[in-house]
Amino acid sequence: MRTREACAALDAADPLHSRRALFALAQGDIYLDGNSLGPPPHSALERLEAAARHEWGAGLIGSWNAAGWMDLPLKLGARLSRLIGVESDEVIAIDTVTVNIFKLAGALIAREGGALAAEAGEFPTDGHVLEGLSRISGAPFHRVTADTPPSQLPDDVRVLVKSAVHYKSARIADFERWEREAAARGIAIIWDLSHATGLVNLKLKAWGAKYAVGCGYKFLNGGPGAPAFLYCARDEIARLEHPVSGWLGHKQPFEFEDGYAPADGIGRWRTSSPSILALSALDGALDAYDGVDMALVEAKAQVLGDILLERAASLGLETACPGLGERRGGHVVLRHEQGYAIVQAMIARGITGDFRAPDLMRYGFNPLYLSHEEVFDAGAALAEVIETREWDQPQFTQRKAVT
Template sequence: MQLDDARALDRNDPFAQTARLFDLPQGVIYLDGNSLGPPPRPALDALARAAQAEWGHDLIASWNSADWMGLPLRTGVRIARLIGVDEASVIAGDSVSVNLFKLAAGLVMGGAKGVAVERGDFPTDGYVMEGLARLSDSTFTYIEPGAGVAGLLGGVDVLVRSAVHYKTAAIVDIGAEEREAARLGKTIIWDLSHAAGLVDLHLERDGAKYAVGCGYKYLNGGPGAPAFIYCHRDVVEEFAQPLSGWMGHASPFAFKDGYKPATGVSRFGAGTPPILSMSALYGALEAFEGVDMGHVEAKARALGDTFLAAIAPLGLETISPPSAQRAGHVSLVHEDGYAIVQAMIAEGVIGDFREPDVMRFGFAPLYLTHAQVFRAGQIMVDIVRSGRYREPRFARRNPVT
């Protein structure tokens, strides 16, 4: 592939209009949307409106006049379409870790005997489950990578699993795993953090009942944006949400002693929602209006292929699967991977690094072109071949890699 070939791929880009919603810095090729998405203009507009007009002018009246109280559910409606579920089954709020705890702890309280995480999956999921095991005296274990729900031991009923692996970008067949879970009488909680807004998800069709996801990666909601939680309508009314805060109460402003859960997914509310960050996420989701998620996923894979073609002369090892099983990022291995990524950032190509030697490059279809991605690959080839990454400044570790 050559640069002209990449430009030819861009001529029929279905997201040319969408890209205009993102005002990225001049000269920057942003390949880290898998970690923190850039702000679409509707997100910044919504944030400014919430801060200046709603909070700044209407003050506390905005809980009613701007429907701040309904914002978590309204945001959930926009997310629901992207993950293929009923719009009344998603609520935004809290963090992925907190929402994982809500679901796993609720299942354990309801009689599930234990929880497992695949070894090598996103570490915080395991950390949260370890804490739950200590708190509840339930079983926690790791199962081997790729074992899936069939790898659960007899005393473990719940598997927390990423739909897309954070390092490799390998996609799990959710439908196949859910069918196996139903056969075995097990339950899966899906972590959609690297899938929502990128993969063409159909959770309800595939039989998924529980999921959480991140608002600041492909959904572009901003640093620390609220997460979301999905619970299928067939199980939600019987679900005892353990973080029984006032925003999950049936009548939060009645101020009565004793907890009565709200109906539906509203019971997964807990504390007061963070209105400014929630407003930014709600606005960011406008970028997906009218977007076909099948086209999003297909372009993400094609962009990854373009990048791999551009860097092919380097012969680097990739730990990501082939295009058909890969989501939105490509991970490459090099012993000096940290320094290479830092050198690329210095030249306007932003990716990231994961210990011990993995360079990750994300391909968000809403704003990236094939020409940009190919050019990023050319810059990487030049940096590695010239040895510029060996400059001492690129070896100095930052707190965030």
């Protein structure tokens, strides 16, 4: 197990260390829940205040033009495109992950026919959306065994929704294999990048991916309920009919025509008026990623996770994620029958993680603001909480609504 001195040496040599100053972090706390809700960068708070006080407060309706509100979803899409490895005109920041899955899956199943599929144990919303779309469209829905490759899916499947990084296990999908097998079978994959964007060194275009969605409130630090984004490869945009064809996706919305004519390019995936304040916060948050090499981000996340896994091994804890030295997303998952109470006891110490039923303790690592020493200290605290049974108190065992 690494020593605290070794972790300090890693911090001294860390090329991302200066990024920490960009975030509004509580003094003395160790925040290990960036995979659920990222802390605010100072630039996000400043951008949000400017949008509220000046653009909205003073500019009012004129800000749709003067402050560029109308084009903000496209501007953000272009900024996000670098982080997922696609072209700047193939991404739009809009709606939520759930809505964007519905839009892409609905368009694809209308074009391709056949059945929809999601994996058992996938993040619930992905399967829930497809179940609902199945009821509406009549397309069959298959819930398949986790990690069933496209070559082994039921013959009628034409649309698969799959997480790039699994929300529980932190396992990173084999993009290239899945896309290669999907292409051979005529299957379209919609990648859910919610636990990957801002952490994994994504190269979607090079890997052959054509469709994806992702959220802005986890590693991207865009704030609670931050807007999501939608990626559609340029050569596919005009071949799909947007199933939620709202006013702002129209070619000429301010002509106020009765009939619908879709806009050219990625803008046709708009539906209705976007939340400008939420988009503005995300716009500010993305400043923290300007000029950042995502390969360095992913590599540091790997080391941070290994530091906690080393401590977990010394405690005899079972892991539910790829192990030491193995590639994984930006979180580590540890199993303990009293996992909920342990997580609450750690939170009381100012070390925030989260819990996933039935017995999983989940700790996330954003390399832009976390240090190696902090993760070492969190591991030491975890050992104390478990070894002294500090968790065994009524205030830690009573379940809260959000875990």
